[in-house]
Amino acid sequence: MVNTKISLCGIEIDNPVIPASGTFGFGYEFAELYDINCLGTFSFKGTTKDPRFGNPTPRIAECASGMLNAVGLQNPGVEKVISEELPKLSQVFNKKVMANVSGFAVEDYVYTCEKLDKEEQVGWLEVNISCPNVHGGGMSFGTSAESAYEVTKAVKAATKKPVIIKLSPNVTDIAGIAAACENAGADGISMINTLMGMRINLKTKKPIIANKTGGYSGPAILPVAIRMVYQVYEAVKIPIVGMGGISTAEDVIEMMLAGATAVEVGAANLIEPYACKNIIDDLPRVMEKYGIKDLKDIIGGAH
Template identity: 50%
Template sequence: MDMRPDMKVDLAGTELHNPVMPASGTFGYGQEYKDYFDLSILGALVTKSVTWEPRYGNPLPRIAECSQGMMNSIGLQNPGIEHYLEEDLPMLREIYYGPVISNISGSSPEEYGRLARAIDGQEQVVALEVNISCPNVKDGGAAFGADPEISRRITEEVKKNTSLPVFMKLTPNVTDIASIARACEEGGADGISLINNFKALKIDLKARKPVTAMKYAGLSGPAIKPIALRMVNEAFHAVDIPVIGIGGISNADDVLEMIMAGATAVQVGSANLVDPWTCPDIIKELPKRMEELGIESLDEIRGVI
C-alpha cells in the first residue's frame, strides 16, 4: 500500500500532481530544459511573458549577479503573440504534455483583453497569468500593479475575454499588497501570483555607474524569500482565492514554507538559471521532507501561519 505523502493540489479547478512549476521568464518555452529532465514531472509549466507585438527588450547589459541573488532588466523581450501561437506553443506541445499557464503582459487594459482572447481555447493552456508587475518596462508593468483601481480594471478586461482561470501576478513594490490582491479578487481574478522582482540598484565602483544599462533592475533570488513569504501570507489572509507563491525558492523546505504561508502552489525562478535540475530535485525531495516532518498532505499545512 502506497503511503507516500499527497502532493496533489487543486489550482482553480485544475489538479496538479505536485505544486512545483517554473516561474515565467526563467524557463522560456521549455526548449532549453527538455534535454536535462522529463518536463512531465512538473506540476505545470508557466511560459515567458508574451505581448501583442514583438519586443526586443532593454539594452545590454541587463543581467547582473549580486549577493544572495541576481538582478535583471530584460524588459519583456519576446516574439509577440502571433509567433507565440504559431511557433512557441506548438513546439512546447511536442515536448511537454501537462498543464500550461500562459503569462501575458500589455500596455493597456485593452491590450491585455486582446491577448486573453487570442489565447483562449488553446490546447493545454489551463490558465492565464497576467503580468502587472514587471519592474523593467516604461509603460504599464509594475505601475499598473501598484494601483488597485487599474489592477481591478485589467482583471475585469481579461475576464471578459477568456473562459480560462485568471491569475494576477503582483508586484512587491507597493506599500499594501493586500489591497491590490483584494482589488484583483473584486475584478474577478481566480487566483493571485506573487511576488515579482524588487526594483533595485547595483553600482560598478570603478565605472561609477549602474552595472545594468537601465539604472534600476529587478532583484530576485534567496535574498527576497523572507519578504515574499510575508507578502504571500498577507495576500492569503486578504482574499478567498488561491495564491501562487514566488520568490527565492530553491529547495523543498522553501516550498513547504510557502505552503504554510498560504500558497496553493509555487513557482521556482532564479534557481532555474543557477541549476537547471532545481525543479526536478525539489519534486524528488518534497515527499521525503513531508514524511520527515509528519505531513501527509499539503492541504493540512496550507496557511497555518
C-alpha cells in the same frame, strides 16, 4: 505514501512546483536535460501583443544571494508564440501550461488573453501587472488597486480560463491590491514579482544594468515573499501562487504554510538547471520529515 497533488483554480496538478515565467523560456532548454512532465506545470515566457526585443544589455547583475535582471519582456509576440512556440512545446510537454501575459494598455492585455484563450494547451492565464523593467505599462497597472481592478475585470471578460494576477511587491499595500483583483473576478493571485533594485559598477561609476534598475530575485527575497503571501492570505479567499527565492523543498513547504496553494521557482532554475526536478524529487522526503501526509492540508497552516 505522501500526496503532493493540489488543485489550482479547478485544475488538478501533480505537485505544486511551477517554474516561473522568464526563467524557463518555452521549456525546450530544460526538456533537453530532464522530462519536464514531472512539473506541476510551468509559466511560459511573458508574452505581449507585439514582438519585443527587450532592454539593451547588460541586463543582469549579481547581488548577495540573488541577482538583478532587466530583460524587459523580450518575446516574439502572441501570434508567433501560438504559431511556433506552442506546437514545439507540445512535443515535450503534455500537461496544461500557464500562459504569462503582459501589456502596456488594458486593450493589449485583452488582445493577448483573447488569443491565448483559444489554445487548448493553455490551462491558466497569469496576467503580469508587475514587470518592473518596462516603462509606460507593466508594473504601473499593479501599483494601484484601481488599475489592478480595471485590468482584471477586462481580462476576465475576455477569457473563460482561470485568470491569475501576478502582483508587484513594490507597493505599500499589496493586500489591498490583491483584494481589488479578487473583487474584479480574479481566480487567483501569484506573487511576488521581483523587488526593484540597482547595482553600480565601481570601475565605470555607473549602474551595471543598462536599464539602470532591475528586479531582484533569488534566495535573499524569500522572507519578503513569505511575509507578503502571509498578509495576502488573510485578505483574499482565492488561491495564491507563492514565489520569491524558492530553491528547496523546505522553501516550498514554508511558502505553503504562509498561504500559497502552489509555488513558482524562478532564479534557481538559472543557477541550477535541475532545480525544479530536484525540488520535486525531494518533496516526499521533506514532507515525511515534518509529518505531512497531504500537501493540501498545510496551505495557510501558519495562520
